[in-house]
Amino acid sequence: MNLLTSLIPSLHRSSVVRRGHRDEKLGATVKPAYTVKETDEAFGLTVHLPGVAKAGLEITAEEGTLRIVGRRAWSRPEGWTALYRESSDATYLLELDHDNAVDLDKIRAELTDGVLRVSLPKAEAIKPRKIEIA
């Protein structure tokens, strides 16, 4: 890290850090627009990732967190000068805590035209169930 944190161990960030502040190897990141819909069976996640193709997309699920990284496929050609920019070149990063409410084996995702749709079936433990009264 830097000289100071290496000299004084107590200033070194421990491995359990706040979400989103890990030392990202991704560099600068941007949070994409997303919506989550819920049904009895599953969660439906829709993420807008314009400029991301299947090759640049990475979805990982671990420790109760779903992590979506999208790298943009396009880079500015040499001769082009930017006159006005509203988008950024940063990688998309979305981290959602689901606290083990999702059955990881049954996650399905598809990416078309820059829109990622992920279906996250609920784990059996949290599905609504009727309780019989004796």
Added chain:
Amino acid sequence: MRLVRYTYPQTRIAPASLFARSPWAGLETEIDRFFNSALTDFTGPNHTEPRFAVDLYEDDANAYVRAELPGVKRDAINVEVVDGYLNLAATREDGTAEQPATTRFSRSVALPEDVTPDRVKATYADGVLTVTLPKKEAAKPRKVTVQVS
């Protein structure tokens, strides 16, 4: 001089200094994120006029406009050049089968003066629409070498 407005990505890049990370950096980042999420919640999906990001580039031969329009079908995109402005309009079908919802986008971009409206091309890939607008022939820079006697 040209001013290029740029949307900066979230992560702060700390200036090189003796303390590479100031004690306030964590707090500032949290406050930035708090405000960003608060403001974007106001302009959520139900906002009357959804906005999309547009970039404007040029090189010697053309001007280029890139618009971020994820999830739109090609035939739902309308591109027109009128009076030195490029008008982009698109509709997107959101929602589910039970509750279809349509989002309409529309935006007008002022074009540089030396652009001709003919031979404009547009492509749509990965949710990004790229419009290529050729410049007038006379406007392309020609190098003229002058001998000084």
